[in-house]
Amino acid sequence: MALLDVLGLITASPTLLLLVSSITLFTAYAVVHTFFIRRLPSNAPPEVRDNVPISGAIGFWTERWSWFRRRRDQSKTGNFSFHAGPNTIVALSGDKGRQLFFDSKDLGFAEGYAVLFGQAPKVKAHDDGEGKDDDLNNHFSRRLTYLLKNEQFRKKLPTLISDTQEAIDAIRDDPTGVTNPFDTLYRIVFRLTIRMVGPDEIADDPKLLEETLQYFEMIDNSATATSVMFPKLPSPAVLKRTYAGTRLYFMLENIIKKRAASDEKHDDALQYMLDQGDRTYKVVEFIVGALFAGLLNSGINAAWVMCYLATSPEWLAKAQAEVRNTASKYARDPTAPLRYQLDDVPLEAWEAEFPVIDMCLRDSIRLNLLGTAMRRNISGKAIPTGNGNEVIPPDAFVTYATGDIHLDPEIYIDPHKWDPSRYLPERGEDKKKSVHGFVGWGVGRHPCLGMRFAKLEQNIITAYFIASFDFQLQDKHGSKLAVAPQIDFNRHSAHKPKDSLFLKVAPREK
Ligand code: HEM
Numbered sequence: 211m212a213l214l215d216v217l218g219l220i221t222a223s224p225t226l227l228l229l230v231s232s233i234t235l236f237t238a239y240a241v242v243h244t245f246f247i248r249r250l251p252s253n254a255p256p257e258v259r260d261n262v263p264i265s266g267a268i269g270f271w272t273e274r275w276s277w278f279r280r281r282r283d284q285s286k287t288g289n290f291s292f293h294a295g296p297n298t299i300v301a302l303s304g305d306k307g308r309q310l311f312f313d314s315k316d317l318g319f320a321e322g323y324a325v326l327f328g329q330a331p332k333v334k335a336h337d338d339g340e341g342k343d344d345d346l347n348n349h350f351s352r353r354l355t356y357l358l359k360n361e362q363f364r365k366k367l368p369t370l371i372s373d374t375q376e377a378i379d380a381i382r383d384d385p386t387g388v389t390n391p392f393d394t395l396y397r398i399v400f401r402l403t404i405r406m407v408g409p410d411e412i413a414d415d416p417k418l419l420e421e422t423l424q425y426f427e428m429i430d431n432s433a434t435a436t437s438v439m440f441p442k443l444p445s446p447a448v449l450k451r452t453y454a455g456t457r458l459y460f461m462l463e464n465i466i467k468k469r470a471a472s473d474e475k476h477d478d479a480l481q482y483m484l485d486q487g488d489r490t491y492k493v494v495e496f497i498v499g500a501l502f503a504g505l506l507n508s509g510i511n512a513a514w515v516m517c518y519l520a521t522s523p524e525w526l527a528k529a530q531a532e533v534r535n536t537a538s539k540y541a542r543d544p545t546a547p548l549r550y551q552l553d554d555v556p557l558e559a560w561e562a563e564f565p566v567i568d569m570c571l572r573d574s575i576r577l578n579l580l581g582t583a584m585r586r587n588i589s590g591k592a593i594p595t596g597n598g599n600e601v602i603p604p605d606a607f608v609t610y611a612t613g614d615i616h617l618d619p620e621i622y623i624d625p626h627k628w629d630p631s632r633y634l635p636e637r638g639e640d641k642k643k644s645v646h647g648f649v650g651w652g653v654g655r656h657p658c659l660g661m662r663f664a665k666l667e668q669n670i671i672t673a674y675f676i677a678s679f680d681f682q683l684q685d686k687h688g689s690k691l692a693v694a695p696q697i698d699f700n701r702h703s704a705h706k707p708k709d710s711l712f713l714k715v716a717p718r719e720k
Contacts, residue, residue: 248293251592253599254606255289255300266293271435273700274581278303278611287597291606295439297325298606301582303614306596309645311585311610312654316593319656322584322607325441327433327502349492350499351659357407357479358663360557365477366405367557373401373413374670378549378678382717388684389713391513392706395671397423399509400501402667407500409480411465421461426501428454433702459494466490500660507579508664510704512671514574515567517694517711518628519676520683525570525630526676532566533673539563547720548677555673561662564669569630571668572640575650576616577628581702582609583649612649613699621647626696679715686710 220226244263258281261267269277270292278301281290288303302311311317356362377398381389400423404413412418432451436443466484468474475481483493519526533552536559538544541551555563585608587593592601602608617625622632622639632639640648652658675681683691686709695707 248296248298250291250298251601251603253592253601254298254603255287255291255595255600256285258284258290258292261292264295265435265439266295266297266299270294270299274702275611275613275617275699277700278582279613282611282614287595287600289595289597289600294326294435294607297439298603299326299609300602300606301609301611302595302602303611305643305645308610308615308649309654310593310595311583311608312646312649312652312656314585314593315655316587316589316591317585317608318588319585321586321588322609325586326438326584326607326609349488350496353479353483353486353488353496354407354500354503354659357482358660362406363663363666364557367560369405370402370667370670371553371674373405374398374674375549377401378674381715382678387715388688389715390710391516391713392510392711395512395516395675396505396509396706398671399512399667400505403501403504403508404497405478406663407479407504408497409462409465410476410478411468412461413478418461422458425454425458425461426498426505429498430502430506455494455498458498459490462494462497463490466493503658504660504664506704507575508660508667510706511571511574511578512668513706514578514628514694515570515668515672516675516681516713517683518574519570519672520681520713521692521694522628525566528566529570529672530676532564533676536563537673537677548718549674552673552677557666560666560669564673566630567669567672568665569633570672571665572633572648572650573628573630576622576648577626577697578704579612579616579650580697580699580704582611584609615643615647615649617699626699628694678718679713680718681713681715684712684714686712688712688714690714 220230250257258267260269267277269281271294281292281301282288282303284290289301289307291298291300293299302308377394381394397419401413401419404419404422408422412422429451432447432454434445434447436445437447437451441448462480465480469476469481469484480493483496488496519529534548536555537548537551540554540556540559542554544551587602587604587606587608590604592603594601616622619625621642623629631637646653651661658664683694685691691711695709695711698705698708
């Protein structure tokens, strides 16, 4: 058919004309976007070959770690470039890349996460203008630092312990004798986190706690690839996030109004923020931010540690001995059941006298801190990577996949296996590298602000659980598991296992 005939056919049918015009326009846009708008400077790390027009590299979303490793191994320097929608991203790897990533003051932390993690709900629209307003990052770190200080831990310890005991009693009283740790232990962590960073009204009320958790999970699930690449598109994920953020806003506003009307003064994080003059939207942003920073990692690891202990008689025996020894040092009644002896352990001992549980947590974090850490070049200049003339372009986002170090078989022997003995002085695998050989608690310019609290709650939950139960791991059919299942290393963050895991528990009386 001659070209003129084809043109004639198209122009004769309005539908066909519309279709062909749309395809032509889209193709033109894709060409301009790919070759002009998002063109990388020639000295940026090499662009990956699957950096498709418009959306960029799909592998970054679908199989993050496997994709990252393949692309890293194909690049001479180990660094490479790609796009996520309109965002240019440079991936760093290796010792030099890791050091630059974690130590450079030119790489902004919040600026990276704000766009590439894409979870924060926009609640400022509800602002009533009352109270003080200041820079978000500054505000967040200042409030969190105050709320996670020693005096707060000392004040809150009895409540953290009674919340934990209440949850352990509920597991003891459950007639099935089976518990899903990714549900029950995760919920303890959620409640303890709210105790430290939110209002008592939520921490004290199971219904409000449940509602808050649901809104948080809605916001967490909204970080889809589309919502990160095209945040202005009103996708279902973005709508859900907005809804959850709004509900949280009104829930807190209600609590604040009730407090004001009753002249009640509480001794909790919300009261502290109100006394500082914080606006409601700042309080919401703070609580959601603290939950993102703390809940997933702490909650998921608390559950995994128990699954790992259930399948490791050697480490369970060590942890039990540690709990017994520490409890007996402080117990006023050394003949009481172990779980009651723990009630007398002081804050200092909770923080310093559980090195075995600490090693168990450390290897769980190594396995569960998934995906990539995020940054953005905020210097306004190109940043040299230290490999010839290779640079991170101005404004580019920067990622580092934690698996690059945590799953490196040269450093961590048999890296996919949970094995706390790798941290014993004679092995010291996390000390093999001179720079940042373990990044599980953050390193360099952004060490974890919640580490002390996370370790404290981990020690409390693990010790009370071990003191209260004998337990074994089982799958959803009730079959005993001798080995904990493998984690999906391609996920973007710590997550609950796809196939639910359960602990069969038998209460201990001694
Ligand atoms: C097992 C539990 C936890 C783990 C494994 C963990 C891990 C980390 C890591 C790896 C970083 C650095 C991220 C990066 O460099 O991109 C970090 C930073 C941070 N963490 Fe944690 N974290 C935990 C619990 C918590 C808790 C409970 C809180 C607070 C409630 C918290 C608050 C923060 C904050 C605010 C930062 C950012 C620090 C900054 O801006 O410089 N974390 N954490």
